[in-house]
Amino acid sequence: MRGPVMKIEDIAVRYGDCWSIRSATITLEPGVIHAILGENGAGKSTLLKAAAGFAPRVAGTVRIEDGRGFGAQDAAGDPKPQAWTNAIGMVHQHFMLVSAFTALENLVLGSEPTGSFGRLDLAKARREAEALMETTGLRVNLDARTSDLAVGERQRLEILRVLYRGARAILLDEPTAVLSPLEAEELYTTLGALAEGGATIAVVTHRMDEVLRFAGHVTIMRRGRTVLSRPITADERDHPKRLEDELTRAIMGGEPPPEASPPALAEDAEVALSIEDLVLVDAAGKRVLDGLCLAVKKGEIVGIAGIEGNGQRELVRAVAGLEPGVAGSIVLGGARLPAVRSTEDLRKRRRAIAVVHEDRHADGLMLDATVGDNLVLGELGQIDGPAAEAALIKRRIDRFGVNPPDAARRAGELSGGNQQKVVVGRALDRIEASPERALVVLGQPTRGVDVGAAATIHGAIVAAAEKGLAVLVVSADLGELRRLAHRILVLHRGRIVTELPPTSSDDVIGRAMLGMEDA
Amino acid sequence: MSSIFSLTMLAESIRIAVPYTCAAIGGVWAERAGVIQIGLEGILLTGAFTAVAVTHATNSPTLGLVAAIAAGVALSLGHGQLTERARVHAVISGIALNLFALAATRMGLRALYDSASNSPGIEAYRFGPTGATGGAMLLRVLADPVFFLALAAVAATPFLLQRTRFGLRVRAAGENPVAAASVGIAVTRVRLTALAVSGAICALGGAHLAYDQQRFESGMSAGRGFIALAAVVVSGWRAGRAALACLAFGTLEALQIVLQDEVRKTAIGDLIQTLPYVATLLVLALAPRRAGAPEGLGKHAAD
Structure with a gap:
């Protein structure tokens, strides 16, 4: 069965007094993967939500033509009919799963098969789910507690649920x-197969390479408008460079920024950071850091690659002074860092080290506080009066292009990429002004950030290194490490297993990440 | 000591445990749906008063019971309207509910019976044998229709929550209201329905309390709703375990009554009375913190 054709015509969406989409027009046809690209806060996610019927539209229509005639939904089309919910499935960026439920319970939630007296028929659900997993190749352990599932599994579960509800259109944020x-x-292999089977698939992404490799149709959004929407031909896919340039220009609304490259490193640069035999045992008795050693010179950018969960988070936290149980030595500028015993110790460490944690929600932001407060978080008593504070906030907003540039907005209302700009901007801008500056440690500095903002962040990282700071970058984005780093260290099971030059191929780095000996 | 292991003791334990258990099961329904409910105390009290007032007026304990349940449902839904639609914080709304119940029942006593302390006696259910032997007492406790309904509520709750579509949706609304809403579940409606069930079961406990005393006394719930809430927390928000916790509490209270008779003349007589409360404190202090609490407790689908 073919999926519906979704025609989104000239819609506008507003949250409070902020326009999320000013004017967007896009037609999603079944059969190919539609990619939607754009900067952070350009309105991509909102476009998907509007198509799925979740966003408060103030103008425009969403028309769904699937031969059965759902018809059009005019402006402010609430409440959403159940048929709509079932026909169009959305996989949200933050998964909509109940973590205390089993995978099977989550799968059926909202469209549960029942026996007499509203009794759940989980046996029937299981049969249907098994059949669905068989045909799609998406496998999930149905009896596992959802909170125990890995991220990838949870995502497969979300997609399965969308299919289980009978949706023929899947929108992924x-x-x-x-x-x-x-x-x-x-x-993408799975989505491609679903599209070939006639489903309507739309994907919001930041990764250009995914668009070039997998998408059959691309739409660019900039500042709440669709500025480009066209198919990608097979011919173009074979020669992606021109297409990439065209898309990048459309995303940025101008010429793309130059790619960052690491600054020249003096031969005789002295070692700034030296970590010896770092060991950390977690509550479950697992050695999450297991004798980790590394050294970073002044002005050097060292990249840390590794599969998530191999000690990256703990390494950043240990250097930041947030892991009191850590053993081993961290030597910075020739002096061993003392254990952190008080907030004063922590402040002292923070004057020398800028830290960006990988989970901005858990460790980086107060989501209910304003953007301005978040941008000067931790500088209480160090800023000379409210006027200076306002100026500092404005400078950081401008420098890192936080959008919307409104210091009074709640940090939780920003898009993920803009939240990231706040966290990174705060750390980098502050350390540059500190006389004791020595080190920058960044966990996933550009996670969820668009091309333009990533370039700004990369520029600031390079600038920090040029000022003589040692920089340690932990990233899951190998392209980023390759562009930025002088050396790439591979972290596996809590220790550094290999050192590779940034020219290494994905394949070589990938094998090392898996801990293969011959890498 | 033989009095501790007697049928009298068993009968007393069960009799005392019923109001606690009803309130606790009511608490499980409300909180598993994600609504913080500290107003169980007020619903117990209102249930007791309504049961007595209607029984007194109609001479029918059954009508009294029905009225008590209706009052419980109404109060519980009122709490739901405040928390889910008007977005009043559930703790505030719960305190208001308790204060309202205390004041309204007092005013009712004044208006109907011109008394500040208690209502006149009523004829409640009388089934089972007469007599003061332990066996007779036990049979009377077990033959009580209110007890039977309470037992049915305890037995049905885990089944309804775990094995039915409604229960799944209640749990989803309590664990993650945003996710529940995203798959098309009307979270507010589900929560209000669960609250109606909660209010009905809790009011049942109030009626039991009043019928047991054959009259209403001002403030007769005496903190039972809060102790029931403690049982909910200790049980990890599970109906069966909460009922067991309430039974244990009833046993301690019965023990206290029996022991009091035996050691009346000694100095520890007064201390014995604190036994159930000390036990509650101990258990709460030792129980794992918030283990099993619904994740979406007090959260809303759209903020």
């Missing part, structure tokens, strides 16, 4: 942001 490269590849 940044599905690959949380996946490893291999999982992303599998996801």
Whole structure:
């Protein structure tokens, strides 16, 4: 059965007094993967939500033609009919799963098969789910508690649920942001097969290479408008460079920024950071850091690659002074860092080290506080009066292009990429002004950030290194590490297993990440 | 000591445990749906008063019971309207509910019976044998229709929550209301329905309390709703375990009554009375914190 043709015509969406979409027109046809690209806050996610019927539209129509005639939904089309919910499935960026439920319970939630007296018929659900997993190749352990599932599995569960509800249109919001490269590849293979089977598929993404490799149609959004929407031909896919330039220009509304490259490193640069035999045992008794050693010179950018969960988060936290149980030595500028015993110790460490944690929601932001407060978080008593504070906030907003540039907005209302700009901007801008500056440690500095903002962040990282700071970058984006780093260290099971030059291929780095000896 | 292991003791334990259990099961329904409910106390009290007032007026304990349940449902739905639609914080709304119940029942006593302390006696259910032997007492406790309904509620709750579509949706609304709404579940409606069930079962406990005393006394719920809430927390929001916790509490209270008779003349007589409360504190202090609490407790589908 073919999926519906979704015609979104000249819609506008507003949240409060902020226009999320000013004017968007797009037709989603079944059969190919539609990619939607754009900067952070350009309105991509909102476009998907509007198509799925979740966003408060103030103008325009969403028309769904599937031969059965759902017809049009005019402006402010609430409440959403159940048929709509079932026909169009959305996989949100933050999964809509109940973590205390089993996978099977989540799968059926909202369209449960029942016996007499509203009794759940989970046996029937299981049969249907098994059949669905068989045909799609998406496998999930149905009896596992959802919170125990890996991120990739949870995403497969979301997609299965959409299919289970009988949807023939699937809209995915940044599905690959949380996946490893291999999982992303599998996801696109599955989506491609579904599209070939006649489903309507739309994917919001930041990764240009995914668009060039997998998409059959691309739409670019900039500042709430669709500025480009056209098919991609097979011919273009074979020679992606011109297409890439065209798309990048459309995303940015101008020429793309130059790619960052690491600054020249003096031969005789002295070692700034030296970590010896770092060991950290977690609550479950697992050695999450297991004798980790590394050294970073002044002005050097060192990249850390590794599969998520191999000690990246703990390494960043240990250097930041947030892991009191850590053993081993961290030597910075010739002096061993003392254990952090008080907030004063922590402040002292923070004057020398800028830190960006990989999970901006858990460790980086107060989502209910304003953007301005978040931008000067931790500088209480160090800023000379409210006027200076306002100026500092404005400078950081301008420098990193936080959008919307409104210091009074709640941080939680920003798009993910803009939240990231706040966290990175705060850390980098602050350390540059500190007289004791020595080190920058960044966990996933550009996660979920668009091309333009990533270039700004990369520029600031390079600038920090040029000022003589040692820089440690942990990233899941190998392209980023390759562009930025002088050396790439591979982290596996809590220790550095290999050092590779940034010219190494994905394949070589990938094998090392898996801990293969011959890498 | 033989009095501790007697049928009298068993009968007393069960009799005392019923109001606690009803309130606790009511608490499980509300909180598994994601609504913080500290107003169980007020619903117990209102249930007790309504049961007595209607029984007194009509001479029918059954009508009294029905009225009590209706009052419980109404109060519980009122709490739901405030928390889910008007977005009043559930703790505030719960406190208001308790204060309202206390004041309204007092005013009712004044208006109907011109008394500040208690209502006149009523004829409640009388089934089972008369007599003061332990066996007779036990049979009377077990033959009580209110007890039977409470037992049915305890037995049905885990089944309804775990095995039915409604239960799945209640749990989804309590664990992650945003996710539940995203798959087309009307979270507010589900929560209000669960609250109606909660209010009905809790009011049942109030009626039991009043019928047991054959009259209404001002403030007769005496903190039972809060202790029931403690049982909910200790049980990890599970109906069966909450009922067991309430039974254990009833046993301690019965023990306290029996022991009091035996050691009346000694100095520890007064201390014995604190036994159930000390036990509650101990268990709460030792129980794992918030283990099993619904993740979406107090959260809303759209903010």
